[in-house]
Amino acid sequence: MNYYVSDVALRNNKENGYWIIIDNLVYDVSHFVDYHPGGNIILMNNSGRDATGDFMKVQHHENLRIIRSLKKFYIGELYQVKFDQKVFQDLYEKWLKNNFLIIEMQNTFYSDLSFINKANTYNESFLELTPHKIDLLLETHNRFVNDYLNLIIQKINDLKLYLTKEYNVELKGIVIHVSMVNNIIVRIRKNNATIGEVNVRDQLSWHNKMLVYRKLIERNNTKLLSDIKHEMLNGLKLFESGNIEKSYVQLASSLNSIETVITKYLEKIKIETQAIGFPLEELQTI
Numbered sequence: 001m002n003y004y005v006s007d008v009a010l011r012n013n014k015e016n017g018y019w020i021i022i023d024n025l026v027y028d029v030s031h032f033v034d035y036h037p038g039g040n041i042i043l044m045n046n047s048g049r050d051a052t053g054d055f056m057k058v059q060h061h062e063n064l065r066i067i068r069s070l071k072k073f074y075i076g077e078l079y080q081v082k083f084d085q086k087v088f089q090d091l092y093e094k095w096l097k098n099n100f101l102i103i104e105m106q107n108t109f110y111s112d113l114s115f116i117n118k119a120n121t122y123n124e125s126f127l128e129l130t131p132h133k134i135d136l137l138l139e140t141h142n143r144f145v146n147d148y149l150n151l152i153i154q155k156i157n158d159l160k161l162y163l164t165k166e167y168n169v170e171l172k173g174i175v176i177h178v179s180m181v182n183n184i185i186v187r188i189r190k191n192n193a194t195i196g197e198v199n200v201r202d203q204l205s206w207h208n209k210m211l212v213y214r215k216l217i218e219r220n221n222t223k224l225l226s227d228i229k230h231e232m233l234n235g236l237k238l239f240e241s242g243n244i245e246k247s248y249v250q251l252a253s254s255l256n257s258i259e260t261v262i263t264k265y266l267e268k269i270k271i272e273t274q275a276i277g278f279p280l281e282e283l284q285t286i
Helices: 005-009 040-046 052-057 064-071 086-117 131-167 179-197 200-241 248-275
Strands: 017-022 025-028 074-078
Touching (some): 005 017, 005 086, 005 200, 017 040, 017 052, 040 086, 131 200, 179 200, 179 248
Antiparallel strands (some): 017 025
16 A cells, blocks of 8 residues: 555654654554664654654664564555656655654654653652753743744745745745743743742642643644644645645645744743733742
């Protein structure tokens, strides 16, 4: 059986399973994830995308035992999307590369948050949201905003510029400021550093707020990446249909939609943060 990249791209979570692409062949490793000798994170981080580079980097392609084991998970080949005109092929490859980037970010974010349900220090309950875990949470969110989000904006702007230049599609670049979210993170981190100095009642109040904030981050960041991937997959399916010559408007629409979801995400983070008792102008005090 043959599959498109858009089919594999959906298979990077527990609900849909874990599929990987290696040398244009598709493997379903859903039932092997928890038995992988290197740990489940490795397969989960490579699922939903082309893992050929990582597979070869660790020289698995030279290990006959691994090659034989891999064959057990083979489910089909990858459809090869090819265009006669170089300009179409170049656009497809750029779009595909960015699609894989979003999936990689999705996988890495899931992995980054895995510490939440684990004990991270001695004599700590795995359910406890300690000041140390809060710091890790804030660092994860900081990396999401400053690394992931800024890189996404850069890549979407590059695609918009390419469409404008090569296909005369009128598009403006995305200009989105993430300073507001950075300000929230900095202020919460300052409070977290001094929480042990206040009374037990205030500590409990802080802990309850942080439990809500943790869910806020997890929910909104996960949804943002999912929404962006959805729009990228919409574009990818246009290439896979072979009708790309008439689809520049739809590609542009997907890029504009990504700008919209990022803007809404930032506004939602601000509103929900204030709603749980972290109004920006008062955030220095608990």
